[in-house]
Amino acid sequence: MTVRVRYAPSPTGDPHVGNIRSALFNWLYARHTSGTFIVRIEDTDQARLVPGSLDAILDALRWLGLDWDEGPGSDAPHGPYVQSERLDIYRKHADWLLGEGKAYHCYCTPERLDAVRKQRQKERQPTGYDRRCREPNGAAEAREENPNLPVVRFKMPTEGNITVNDFVRGEVTFDVSLLDDFVLLKSDGYPTYHLANVVDDHLMEITHVMRAEEWLPSAPRHKLLYEAFGYEMPVLVHLPLILGPDRSKLSKRHGAASVLEFRDMGYLPDAMFNFLALLGWSLDETSEVFSKDDLIKHFTPERILANPAVFNIEKLDWFNGLYIRGMDDSALADALLPWLEDDEHGLPASARPVDRAYLASIVPLERERLKRLSEAPEMLSFFFEERLDYDASLLVPKGLDADTTRAMLEAALATAESVDDWSVGALETAYRALAERLGVKTGQLFGAMRVAVTGRTAAPPLFDTLSVLGKERCVSRLRAALAAL
Numbered sequence: 239m240t241v242r243v244r245y246a247p248s249p250t251g252d253p254h255v256g257n258i259r260s261a262l263f264n265w266l267y268a269r270h271t272s273g274t275f276i277v278r279i280e281d282t283d284q285a286r287l288v289p290g291s292l293d294a295i296l297d298a299l300r301w302l303g304l305d306w307d308e309g310p311g312s313d314a315p316h317g318p319y320v321q322s323e324r325l326d327i328y329r330k331h332a333d334w335l336l337g338e339g340k341a342y343h344c345y346c347t348p349e350r351l352d353a354v355r356k357q358r359q360k361e362r363q364p365t366g367y368d369r370r371c372r373e374p375n376g377a378a379e380a381r382e383e384n385p386n387l388p389v390v391r392f393k394m395p396t397e398g399n400i401t402v403n404d405f406v407r408g409e410v411t412f413d414v415s416l417l418d419d420f421v422l423l424k425s426d427g428y429p430t431y432h433l434a435n436v437v438d439d440h441l442m443e444i445t446h447v448m449r450a451e452e453w454l455p456s457a458p459r460h461k462l463l464y465e466a467f468g469y470e471m472p473v474l475v476h477l478p479l480i481l482g483p484d485r486s487k488l489s490k491r492h493g494a495a496s497v498l499e500f501r502d503m504g505y506l507p508d509a510m511f512n513f514l515a516l517l518g519w520s521l522d523e524t525s526e527v528f529s530k531d532d533l534i535k536h537f538t539p540e541r542i543l544a545n546p547a548v549f550n551i552e553k554l555d556w557f558n559g560l561y562i563r564g565m566d567d568s569a570l571a572d573a574l575l576p577w578l579e580d581d582e583h584g585l586p587a588s589a590r591p592v593d594r595a596y597l598a599s600i601v602p603l604e605r606e607r608l609k610r611l612s613e614a615p616e617m618l619s620f621f622f623e624e625r626l627d628y629d630a631s632l633l634v635p636k637g638l639d640a641d642t643t644r645a646m647l648e649a650a651l652a653t654a655e656s657v658d659d660w661s662v663g664a665l666e667t668a669y670r671a672l673a674e675r676l677g678v679k680t681g682q683l684f685g686a687m688r689v690a691v692t693g694r695t696a697a698p699p700l701f702d703t704l705s706v707l708g709k710e711r712c713v714s715r716l717r718a719a720l721a722a723l
């Protein structure tokens with residue numbers, strides 16, 4: 239059997255972490271088994287569609303490298319992969335159920351349904367549909383009241399239990415009396431989630447349905463639909479909830495919940511990938527760091543956990559730092575470049591365009607300190623700015639005053655001008671000798687020089703910084719510091 243799995247988003251909002259985690263698990267399983275990963279767009283609830291959200295979802299998949307074998311834009315034989323383009327298919331299936339006496343037309347108006355619901359609430363009964371139209375007399379009556387097109391409802395059994403088998407949770411039993419005759423086809427001709435989902439999973443030959451646990455309550459309805467059609471049911475694999483650190487369902491309240499927001503906050507796709515893979519799956523008690531290839535190799539549904547996963551952003555930061563440190567200079571420079579060049583959040587226009595080779599020489603100095611790519615413009619700006627903006631009093635080290643500092647920096651400037659070998663080692667030798675000659679502490683000299691060449695009191699190691707900045711920049715910055723003093 240070839241594994242065929244699908245990710246079936248509804249374009250009703252931002253690509254939520256939980257949703258993309260489902261995509262990722264499906265993708266991993268498809269790649270692990272050399273199976274097929276399908277993306278199917280479930281856009282049948284027209285009232286909830288949010289413009290732009292389909293593109294956002296597909297962007298999130300592309301950013302993480304979750305490429306699909308069949309889906310939007312592919313002309314594979316199981317298409318189209320957008321449900322609103324398959325309405326005739328669902329209508330045909332609903333008609334077939336009607337013909338078999340497994341479904342019926344319901345003419346009840348929304349107002350009546352509302353009244354029934356309220357009445358039942360008052361009586362503390364399950365609030366579902368009261369099945370008036372399931373009987374011919376009731377249907378005739380309702381039809382008189384409502385000239386509009388009917389909906390199609392599924393005839394549910396009225397009593398007993400239904401047990402579904404979930405790969406992660408085992409057997410889960412539902413009381414059928416709590417489930418009403420749900421709608422299959424709405425009066426606007428669009429199917430409901432239940433009908434479209436079951437029909438498509440069958441027609442697209444889906445072998446495993448891997449989706450978030452919140453869909454588990456739909457499983458008994460789906461099971462009955464599969465039986466009504468005489469279809470074999472795919473294996474159900476419900477993925478655990480994702481909670482915030484306060485143990486409530488992860489949402490925007492916890493900072494960010496959309497994968498694209500994390501992208502825009504400067505997380506690396508590989509770090510995000512690794513992090514998401516561990517939200518509900520583990521190889522063992524201890525392993526955490528997995529490349530994509532490792533995950534493809536090890537990912538099996540047997541290791542999906544039933545307990546909720548907790549989304550811990552510090553952990554994501556930790557992964558991000560780890561992946562940043564794992565990148566070579568050139569790759570990290572490439573990753574940083576767009577952040578530095580960004581018109582809105584990047585370096586000031588006067589510091590751009592960024593010289594790619596110069597950036598690559600800076601990268602080794604900052605790599606350890608960088609947690610998110612978005613920190614780069616602020617962290618690296620002093621390497622690029624023509625004129626540094628700082629408070630001149632920062633130049634004066636403890637134990638010295640402005641005059642003695644000026645004399646010290648004049649000597650530092652003279653040394654810079656006379657040194658030809660601008661390597662880290664040569665600079666360090668020259669400036670240690672200078673401190674000794676001047677009778678100042680190295681901390682005093684190096685501290686003042688650090689502020690002069692970086693505009694900051696905290697920066698990467700001084701001589702590495704001097705060396706990367708280059709002689710010309712350092713000389714002119716020392717001059718500017720003297721002028722400021």
Ligand code: GLU
Pocket residue numbers: 245246247248280435448449450453
């Ligand atoms: N369209 C549903 C969603 O947005 C799909 C649920 C399923 O995978 O069956 O999550």
